[in-house]
Amino acid sequence: MNEMSVNSKGKCPVMHGSATRFSGRSNKDWWPEALNVGILHQHDARSNPMDPDFDYREAVKALDFDALKADLNALLTESQPWWPADWGHYGGLFIRMSWHAAGTYRTSDGRGGGSTGNLRFAPLNSWPDNGNLDKARRLLWPIKKKYGNSISWADLMLLAGTVAYENMGLKTFGFGFGREDIWAPEIDVNWGEEKEWLAPSEQRYGNLEEPDTLGPNLAAVHMGLIYVNPEGVNGNPDPARTAEHIRVTFARMAMNDEETAALTAGGHTVGKAHGNGDAGALGAEPEGGELHDQGFGWMNPNADGKASSHVTSGVEGAWTTEPTKFDMGYFDMLFGHEWELTTSPAGAKQWKPVNIEDIDMPIDPDDGKTRTMPVMTDADMAMKVDPKYRAICEKFMADEAYFRDTFARAWFKLTHRDMGPKVNYIGPDVPDEDLIWQDPIPAGSASYDVDALKAKIAATDLTPVEMIATAWDSARTFRGSDKRGGANGARIRFAPQRSWEANEPEQLNRVLSVLEPIANAAGASIADVIVLAGNVGIEAVAKAGGLNVDVPFAPGRGDASAEMTDAESFEPLEPLADGFRNFAKAQFAGSADEMFLDRAQLMGLTASELVVLLGGLRVIGANHGGNKHGVFTDREGTLSTDYFVNLTDMGNTWHPVGNDMYEIRDRASGDVKWTATRADLVFGSNSILRAYAEVYAQDDNKQKFANDFVQAWDKVMMADRFDLVG
Structure with a gap:
């Protein structure tokens, strides 16, 4: 058988x-x-189909930039029968794709944005607000296929919109290549807790009448939207009310009022909204489609091969008389007419002019002859009704050159905000001008005697813990999500960082007062000296434990100035909790272990690196304020494996004592040996983290622990050294 x-x-x-x-x-x-x-390992090498030695930043430098732009320009007017272009021009579609790829960026945690090509994956590829952008990506496929590995999807999707603007008459501010693709959905981004698309806004707000109460980290008013509801708050038209929600959502995406008004006007100067049909007849989104749909979503059985029959947002119409030209038509239309509420064929609430001459109406996107009614959304009407936005628009109308420049700069910021410092930009169109939102850092010097400098630092009265804590606090602000923060630039010297509770201002001021004169005398940056002092401290505590380590150091960091530092934009980088130093801000309420994991992920650490750094920092005594929680050792100040040995010792018992605090007691006597927080005990309770902790608790891994700790430490100190990347 x-x-x-x-x-x-x-x-x-x-x-x-x-x-x-x-x-x-x-x-x-x-x-x-x-x-x-698992979020710490979501983009590991196993998900990447490229060869291990493939370097996109090198590959893109060999790209024929002019040929690529020429091909994109040709594509813009090559209407395809399977998805016909409005007026024979795909400019509006490509701009919307670029906008929506970049527009998910948020300042709170730096996540979202277009720098990873994440629009290809769920949930973004299937958000209601991203309807039919799957068609834009398919239109780009022949170009991606042709240029292959030398152009990432992330770069291509943002370049397409920029080239479209140039094609339609805008002098853009520039473009930088260098965005590397991810190969799987991002599971670390909390887009909201709702269980349905476009759920009522009340689910996101503490009080819908107070836009600032929009949920933490979120920057859109509904699940599945990029910004605000085009029909008004909760679909109820009220431009004045909508304006306040626009102001909050755009601010959370790093835009001020002037940039917001410019982006709204410039975004709607070209293209059209689509709602000329039955929205209920559309098929499922890409992730919910049938196998034979091959990734196409929102299939429209009533399209009849006509651009004018497309249904996307449900709003229908163009905003300007000539929607394929970048001009002042948006302002002429919005401010040149009175408007009244109406509904689109798809049933969406929108605004139409009370009176309009035929000559001012846009033509039909298919026949090129019939005049059609223009449209304004509630968000557009907000630009006219809100006094602040109206004043900005009037300034634009009085100076077209100023509007064009303001929009071009805002578009550049929108599409580059999450790329980090300008050193990350590649290509012939990178602007020379340094912009404050790029967190500029002058080049630093590497021509000094590192060993002599280490000796001077070691000879000070600073303790190893003081030096280690200051270096850590300077570097831990780094966010891989938008490549901001970190030790380079030594912005820990300036507001707001110098006064953050997490940075122990009194100790920080003392350490800086000692290190700054040493840096000046040596011709080194204070940024370098802060990191080097941390290394000196690590080597000292390792030696105290009988472990020999040599902490790597790469000189050349620069020092930013206060004038180069946009203090307000650094506020979201403040650590409200740092499990590595067992710190939580007094008024902060949240799960210490989840916040710990979130910080580690933003810093680019793996689970094993998280574990080894935590254990090492605990026994060194680097806790915030010198607190003793989790210091599972009787030889504090020595780099050892004691944390892991005692964490896994079955001679102990563990007892909650309130407010996420715990006691570790001797199993036999019942005596309290140590105290701990959730950020400690999670390493014994979570099966994955415990598996790593057990590695370092083994008798034969003392030197491995020291080596791994140094390697992880160096990774944190070097995370923002983009100046060393090709």
Whole structure:
């Protein structure tokens, strides 16, 4: 009897869904409160199809930039029968794709944005607000196929909109290549807690009448929207009310009022909204489609091969008389007419002019002859009704050159905000001008005697812990999400960082007062000296534990000035909690372990790096304010594996004592040996983190621990050294 017949017993032997379409409960379903350590490994090498030695930043430098732009310009007016272009021009569609790829950026945690090509994946590829952008990406496929590895999707999707603007008459501010693609959805981004698309705004706001109460980290008014509801707050038209919600959402995306008005006007100067049909007839979004749809979503059975039959937002119409030209037509239309509420064929609420001459109406996107009614959304009307936005628009109307320049700069910021310092930009169109939102840092010197400088630092009265804590505090602000923060620039010297509670201002001022004269005398940057002092401290505590380590150091960091520092934009980088130093801001309420994990992910750490750094910093005694929680050792100030040995020691018991605090007691005597927080005990309770902790608790891994700690430490100190990247 063969194996098939033995095992099958009349059933298919394949374990359906065992590794593919698993229909059972996942670990997260069974244990929803479990810490999701997987976010630390979501973009590891196994998901990347490129060769290990592939370097996109080098590959893109060999790109024929002029040929690529020429191909994009040609594509703009090559209307395809499977998705016909409005007026034979794809400019509006490509601009919307670029805008929506970049527009998810948020200042709170630097996540979102277009620098990873994440628009290709769920949930973004299937958000209602991204309807039919799957068609834009498919239109770009022949170009991506042609240029291959030398152009990432992330770069191409943002370049397409920029080239479209140039094609339609805008002198753009520039463009920088260098965005590297991810190859799987981002699971670290919290887009909201709603369980349905476009859920009522009340689910996101503490008080819908106070826009500032929009949920933490969020920057859009509904699940599945980029900004605000075009029909008004909760779909109820009220331009004045909408204006306040626009102001908050755009501010959370790093835009001020002038940039917001410019982007609104410039974005709607070209293209059109689509709602000329039955929205209820559309098929599922790309992730919910049938196999034979091949990734196409929102299939429209009533399109009839006409651009004018497309249905996307449900709003219908163009904003200007000539929607394929970048001109002042938006202002002429908005301020040159009175407007009244109406509904689109798809049932969306929108505004139409009370009276308008035929000559001022846009023509039909298909026949090129019939005049059609223009449109304004509630967000457009907000530019006219809100006094601040109106004043800005009037300034634009009085000076077209100023409007064009303001919009070009705002568009550049929108599409580059999450790329970090300008050193990350590649290509012939990178602007020479330094912009404050790029966090500019002057080049630093590397021509000094590092060993002599280390000796001078070691000879000071600073303790190893003081030096280690200051270096850590300077570097831990780094966010891989938008490449901001970090030790380079030494912005810990300036507001707001110098007064952050997490940075222990009194100790920080003392350390800086000692290190700054040493840096000046040596011709080194204070940024370098802060990091080098941390290294000196690490080597000292390792030596105290009988471990020999040599902490790597790469000189050349620069010192930013206060004038180069946009203090307000650094406010969101303040650590409200730092599990590495067992710190939580007094008024902050949240899960210490989840905040710990979030910070580690933003810093680019793996789970094993998180574990080794935590254990090392605890026994060194680097806790905030010198608190003793989690210092599981009787030789504090020595780099050792004691944290892990005592964490996993079954001679202990663990007891909650309130407010996420715990006591570790001797199992035999009941005596309290140590205290701990959630940020400590999670390393013993979480099965994944415990597995790593057990590695370092082993008797044979003392030197491995020291080596791994130094390697992880150096990674944190070097995270923002983009000046060393090709």
